[in-house]
Amino acid sequence: MESAEQISEILKLANSKKIPVIPRGAGTGLSGMAVPAKGGIVLDLSHMNKILKISIEDRLAIVQPGVVYADLEKALAPHGFFFPPDPASGTVCTLGGNVATNAGGVKGAKYGTTRDYVLALQVVLPDGRIMRTGSKAIKSVSGYDLTRLFVGSEGTLGVVTEITLKINPRPPVTTTALATFDDLEDAGRAVSQIMHSGIIPSVLEILGRHTIVAINQNMDLNLPEVDAMLLVETDGYTREEAEYQMEKVIGVFNNNNPKEVKKARSLQDAEELWKARKSAYAVLARIKSHFVLEDVTVPMGKVADLLKGVEEISRKQGIQIATFGHAGDGNLHPQILYDGYDPDQVKRMEAASADLFKLAIDLGGTLTGEHGIGLSKAPYMGLEHDPVAMDVMRSIKKILDPNNILNPGKMALDG
Amino acid sequence: MESAEQISEILKLANSKKIPVIPRGAGTGLSGMAVPAKGGIVLDLSHMNKILKISIEDRLAIVQPGVVYADLEKALAPHGFFFPPDPASGTVCTLGGNVATNAGGVKGAKYGTTRDYVLALQVVLPDGRIMRTGSKAIKSVSGYDLTRLFVGSEGTLGVVTEITLKINPRPPVTTTALATFDDLEDAGRAVSQIMHSGIIPSVLEILGRHTIVAINQNMDLNLPEVDAMLLVETDGYTREEAEYQMEKVIGVFNNNNPKEVKKARSLQDAEELWKARKSAYAVLARIKSHFVLEDVTVPMGKVADLLKGVEEISRKQGIQIATFGHAGDGNLHPQILYDGYDPDQVKRMEAASADLFKLAIDLGGTLTGEHGIGLSKAPYMGLEHDPVAMDVMRSIKKILDPNNILNPGKMALDG
Numbered sequence: 001m002e003s004a005e006q007i008s009e010i011l012k013l014a015n016s017k018k019i020p021v022i023p024r025g026a027g028t029g030l031s032g033m034a035v036p037a038k039g040g041i042v043l044d045l046s047h048m049n050k051i052l053k054i055s056i057e058d059r060l061a062i063v064q065p066g067v068v069y070a071d072l073e074k075a076l077a078p079h080g081f082f083f084p085p086d087p088a089s090g091t092v093c094t095l096g097g098n099v100a101t102n103a104g105g106v107k108g109a110k111y112g113t114t115r116d117y118v119l120a121l122q123v124v125l126p127d128g129r130i131m132r133t134g135s136k137a138i139k140s141v142s143g144y145d146l147t148r149l150f151v152g153s154e155g156t157l158g159v160v161t162e163i164t165l166k167i168n169p170r171p172p173v174t175t176t177a178l179a180t181f182d183d184l185e186d187a188g189r190a191v192s193q194i195m196h197s198g199i200i201p202s203v204l205e206i207l208g209r210h211t212i213v214a215i216n217q218n219m220d221l222n223l224p225e226v227d228a229m230l231l232v233e234t235d236g237y238t239r240e241e242a243e244y245q246m247e248k249v250i251g252v253f254n255n256n257n258p259k260e261v262k263k264a265r266s267l268q269d270a271e272e273l274w275k276a277r278k279s280a281y282a283v284l285a286r287i288k289s290h291f292v293l294e295d296v297t298v299p300m301g302k303v304a305d306l307l308k309g310v311e312e313i314s315r316k317q318g319i320q321i322a323t324f325g326h327a328g329d330g331n332l333h334p335q336i337l338y339d340g341y342d343p344d345q346v347k348r349m350e351a352a353s354a355d356l357f358k359l360a361i362d363l364g365g366t367l368t369g370e371h372g373i374g375l376s377k378a379p380y381m382g383l384e385h386d387p388v389a390m391d392v393m394r395s396i397k398k399i400l401d402p403n404n405i406l407n408p409g410k411m412a413l414d415g
Numbered sequence: 416m417e418s419a420e421q422i423s424e425i426l427k428l429a430n431s432k433k434i435p436v437i438p439r440g441a442g443t444g445l446s447g448m449a450v451p452a453k454g455g456i457v458l459d460l461s462h463m464n465k466i467l468k469i470s471i472e473d474r475l476a477i478v479q480p481g482v483v484y485a486d487l488e489k490a491l492a493p494h495g496f497f498f499p500p501d502p503a504s505g506t507v508c509t510l511g512g513n514v515a516t517n518a519g520g521v522k523g524a525k526y527g528t529t530r531d532y533v534l535a536l537q538v539v540l541p542d543g544r545i546m547r548t549g550s551k552a553i554k555s556v557s558g559y560d561l562t563r564l565f566v567g568s569e570g571t572l573g574v575v576t577e578i579t580l581k582i583n584p585r586p587p588v589t590t591t592a593l594a595t596f597d598d599l600e601d602a603g604r605a606v607s608q609i610m611h612s613g614i615i616p617s618v619l620e621i622l623g624r625h626t627i628v629a630i631n632q633n634m635d636l637n638l639p640e641v642d643a644m645l646l647v648e649t650d651g652y653t654r655e656e657a658e659y660q661m662e663k664v665i666g667v668f669n670n671n672n673p674k675e676v677k678k679a680r681s682l683q684d685a686e687e688l689w690k691a692r693k694s695a696y697a698v699l700a701r702i703k704s705h706f707v708l709e710d711v712t713v714p715m716g717k718v719a720d721l722l723k724g725v726e727e728i729s730r731k732q733g734i735q736i737a738t739f740g741h742a743g744d745g746n747l748h749p750q751i752l753y754d755g756y757d758p759d760q761v762k763r764m765e766a767a768s769a770d771l772f773k774l775a776i777d778l779g780g781t782l783t784g785e786h787g788i789g790l791s792k793a794p795y796m797g798l799e800h801d802p803v804a805m806d807v808m809r810s811i812k813k814i815l816d817p818n819n820i821l822n823p824g825k826m827a828l829d830g
């Protein structure tokens with residue numbers, strides 16, 4: 001695909017013939033959004049990869065949907081600006097996919113997710129009509145917020161063909177520290193107390209015991225095998241600002257029985273502290289033949305309860321689950337490890353997933369913080385959303401896509 | 416009203432009899448949103464004024480819609496937290512109204528508007544069904560973003576009965592400065608260069624010549640009668656952070672031929688610098704028997720063009736227009752002053768409004784940055800939104816409110 005007009009023609013045809021159309025960027029989504037569950041046309045948007053405009057004075061970038069996240073970062077860097085959502089797949093994922101899934105990353109607590117940065121869209125509707133939403137002005141309250149209706153709609157309402165993003169200046173100074181806790185309760189209390197201290201760290205990551213053990217077994221990091229490890233970063237324009245916040249955080253760590261607190265003295269130090277966190281996903285992915293990376297989020301005060309609950313599920317279902325994630329916004333990634341060739345293990349994995357979703361909802365949380373619903377979480381939508389909300393979502397889907405051609409089978413919208 | 420259940424019963428009755436229902440908080444909206452344009456029931460929500468929960472560790476507050484903005488501020492202050500949108504009517508307006516209009520204020524450039532802080536809602540739909548949207552988790556991408564569909568919908572889609580808001584720690588240090596410019600071009604260039612310098616001031620306000628002259632004629636401030644005055648505030652956890660940003664800003668001022676640059680040395684100094692900006696609206700409101708406070712927004716690089724265009728419109732239509740507003744996010748408030756008892760002046764005011772909307776759209780902007788569409792800007796919706804977007808908005812209105820009972824006549828949704 002190269003233009004909205006081409007896509008419009010394809011959608012008109014598909015709509016008249018009732019052929020499913022599945023928009024696809026880089027296909028890095030973790031919930032099966034780009035899987036053609038009901039067959040049809042996979043609409044490859046990766047060639048629409050032009051950065052159309054960067055305007056620092058207007059604080060925005062206009063891009064096509066196939067632009068890779070990292071390519072926009074590279075283009076913004078010389079200006080001292082960045083697009084903050086920072087998904088883990090940033091080197092390969094596309095901005096169209098970021099919009100479709102409302103992508104987030106390690107900086108969500110302080111900087112929010114994609115939703116907070118999308119100013120305007122060009123969208124091709126299922127019947128081929130081309131529409132503009134939002135405004136290139138930073139601030140607008142003109143009409144319904146159609147822009148955010150499309151952000152996170154996983155390609156079920158329209159095909160995004162142009163994106164206007166608000167961008168931020170990048171704070172030039174960061175400080176990094178790491179604390180380990182023998183007792184999960186202490187780590188959970190530290191997370192809550194950081195919030196009470198009035199600091200929002202730019203990064204506040206957590207690694208659970210099983211993740212730490214797995215890293216030790218597969219890498220040369222010699223981590224202390226504790227209940228929890230917290231990695232924190234603070235930022236600012238000045239060294240004083242970053243240090244002031246870090247002192248507050250370290251004060252909280254020291255009040256909660258840490259086994260150890262390490263503060264980076266240099267950029268190299270900081271990279272060393274990041275190693276465990278950065279390797280978590282890949283190390284865990286290699287342990288068994290298969291894995292599912294979950295993505296539940298709870299209110300921050302419940303992070304320790306969620307971690308404890310995951311351990312119980314792991315024991316109850318007799319399956320390995322290792323957890324890491326973003327404690328600063330309550331978004332954890334329990335990674336369920338299993339042998340996909342063993343039907344019994346597959347059953348246990350599925351039961352553990354179901355338990356996990358129920359646990360997150362019981363703790364006042366949500367099925368997904370950043371990976372989306374897609375195929376894999378569609379059966380659980382009713383756990384989180386009341387029947388009225390489900391009905392409203394389905395009504396919106398129906399008026400925009402009466403023939404259900406766009407990404408059918410996703411988000412439980414067909415029912 | 417005291418509960419969602421009561422409101423549900425009223426809406427069921429009104430829906431069956433097709434009686435208009437107009438939700439109303441404090442009625443401070445500036446576009447006529449709470450005016451019962453087609454008669455019917457005015458639903459007074461001001462008694463639903465309980466703060467239900469403040470949870471610092473979960474970084475949220477749960478409130479009823481009738482809570483006054485300032486009352487939430489008072490409740491959050493002891494924790495060192497605040498709800499940043501800060502509308503100018505904060506001492507009287509209600510949070511339900513803030514949600515309905517996506518309210519903003521002087522801190523929009525750095526801290527965003529109401530939309531950026533609403534995590535979850537309870538809403539009564541026109542048919543009486545009660546629905547929950549969003550999640551109390553800070554981060555969620557589960558299903559369509561129904562929450563933001565209701566934010567800014569001006570009471571046309573449902574009645575909001577409970578609001579969950581994300582809250583922020585308040586940066587304890589601020590610095591304030593003021594610069595005057597003989598030439599508007601210089602002021603406009605300064606605004607653009609501040610953005611290029613990588614700083615987002617927490618406040619960046621502008622006052623145009625006619626506003627300055629009017630203040631001088633009505634108050635004892637002895638302002639220099641220049642083309643433009645910029646008022647700037649920077650903030651941080653530390654003095655160094657706020658000062659670092661202010662130095663950058665003052666550097667930009669000094670590079671653009673300022674007549675004068677004043678930096679506050681104390682809190683009292685800062686209050687002195689704020690006096691002109693804070694008095695603008697009230698001073699202008701007293702000059703003629705009537706006024707309209709407009710609210711257009713343009714990309715920041717076009718702020719000077721907008722100000723120049725406003726002067727031209729003022730000359731062309733032979734009517735007084737004085738402008739002030741939020742240069743940091745491009746949202747300006749031209750205040751049109753006229754004698755409402757003189758039919759000729761009313762005609763000139765209307766012509767000037769129409770010219771102003773066209774100018775803002777031509778500059779790539781929007782009809783409204785924070786006051787909403789309501790009644791007064793409804794005729795201009797088609798200037799900004801293409802026919803497809805208008806059709807999608809009307810379809811959404813129709814599925815949720817098929818009898819058009821909720822706040823009919825607003826936002827051009829009836830057509």
